[in-house]
Amino acid sequence: MGAVTLKDVAERAGVSIKTVSNVVRNAPRVSDATRVRVLEAVGELGYRPNASARRLRTGRSGLIALAVPDLTTPYFAELAHHVAREASGRGFTVLIEETRGDAREELRLATGVGASLLDGVILSPLRVSPADLAPVADEFPLVLLGERSYGGEQVVADHVLIDNVAAAREVTAHLASLGRTRIGAIGVDEQGSATSRQRLTGFQQALYEAGLRYDPRLAAQVGEFDRPNGLAAMRTLLQLPGGVRPDAVFCFSDMLAVGAQRALHEAGLDIPGDVAVAGVDGSAEGLYSTPSLTSVVPDQASIAAMAVSCLATRIGSEDPLPYEVRTAPHRLAVRESTDGVRRPLPS
Known part of the structure; x- marks a missing residue:
């Protein structure tokens, strides 16, 4: 028996292939009843999305990464929760990376090593500076989190922070x-x-x-x-x-x-x-x-929304866009x- 396709799932659920695709990507504007029917068909048939085929078809995998220093810290665990929810609403799956504040690991992720799988990265760096990122910033969709004081330094990527x-x-x-x-x-x-x-x-x-x-x-x-x-x-x-x-x-x-x-x-x-x-x-x-x-x-929900929005815009654009520095609220x-x-x- 060959691999299960979107068409097979659509026929089992009694919906269009486009509707199945929307459900698999967790896209909005699908009714709860339809979503449940499609997911039941997915489970019954054992369908698994083919990321490689999607990449060939669209040029994207639908995968992004969130890279933070330490997942044992409650702040970053809670942030990952908000980013995953926000990304899911836009049809992305989030991979979580832990850098442990290692500059080499931060730079590896920021420069898109592993980009054959990833569409972009949201990175919370501790050690790499804007100067470190400047030579590679235009090569890969990247959003930075955390505190940076640019002053006279070049803004090299979209950045979401608090004051x-x-x-x-x-x-x-x-x-x-x-x-x-x-x-x-x-x-x-x-x-x-x-x-x-x-x-x-x-x-x-x-x-x-x-x-x-x-x-x-x-x-x-x-x-x-x-x-x-x-x-x-x-x-x-x-x-x-x-x-x-x-x-x-x-x-x-x-x-x-x-x-x-x-x-x-x-x-x-x-x-x-x-x-x-x-x-x-x-x-x-x-x-x-x-x-x-x-x-x-x-406001972690705002931080996540801003970061995912910036990354989605950059992934979805073929033209160079000016970098944004966005400030999220706090109380x-x-x-x-x-x-x-x-x-x-x-x-």
């Missing part, structure tokens, strides 16, 4: 508004990532605007934005003399903040009574921690770790 300087300034100003005067920062990156630099800039700006002095002793360096680094950094800050030790900390990620909260608990200190804690990411882990974590919440969610006010969790 990290503004976000860090807002959360630090919140801590200062509570009367905290020794505000520390956890997340100064030893390798100087753009995310860390921008959040440190916003932190320093807010201190200046609040009439507070930036004390480098209160700016703890980390190797990664994870729980163990947050734990170690907070322990280091707690070893500072009493007159220096922070009464609040802004952590450059929720995972750093969760680690910092653990260190404070071990030391028998009250949050926020002794030390207020805030983070960035708006993760579910921070929402359900005890106390719940004040955090900057990026500050004030919770128990800074104001001590108990709030009911969403049911």
Whole structure:
């Protein structure tokens, strides 16, 4: 028996080949009843889409990749969820790649190695810079996520980001508004990532605007934005003399903040009574921690929609298009770790 075709599925379901194609590609404008009938026929016949044939027919595979540094981080896991949903609505299948922040792996994906299968890549880089990407940026559909400060640098790809300087300034100003005067920062990156630099800039700006002095002793360096680094950094800050030790900390990620909260608990200190804690990411882990974590919440659904839209436009165009830098919204969610006010969790 030969391979099952779209025609076979169409005949079994009693619909057109075009309708079967739309269902297989998860395209919109197909009724639920028709979609169920087609999917039942697909299952009964054991139909499997032939990506190679599709590539020959259309020049595209329908596959895109999302490449992020660390899938164990809740932020990137949640982002992958939103990207997959958005891409599915446009008929794409998403492959997930984990770069571990390795510059060579980031560059490999950005330059389209594996492009015989992929139509394009959404990449959240930690180490490669716009200068690294400039020589190859026009060769392969690419959208960048995360923080980049272009300044005088060339914009080499579509880019979706949040305003990290503004976000860090807002959360630090919140801590200062509570009367905290020794505000520390956890997340100064030893390798100087753009995310860390921008959040440190916003932190320093807010201190200046609040009439507070930036004390480098209160700016703890980390190797990664994870729980163990947050734990170690907070322990280091707690070893500072009493007159220096922070009464609040802004952590450059929720995972750093969760680690910092653990260190404070071990030391028998009250949050926020002794030390207020805030983070960035708006993760579910921070929402359900005890106390719940004040955090900057990026609009991940908007980030995903912007990124997939940019990539789809570039994949679908044969003409060179100007690169776009889009800024997604964010909000500050004030919770128990800074104001001590108990709030009911969403049911």
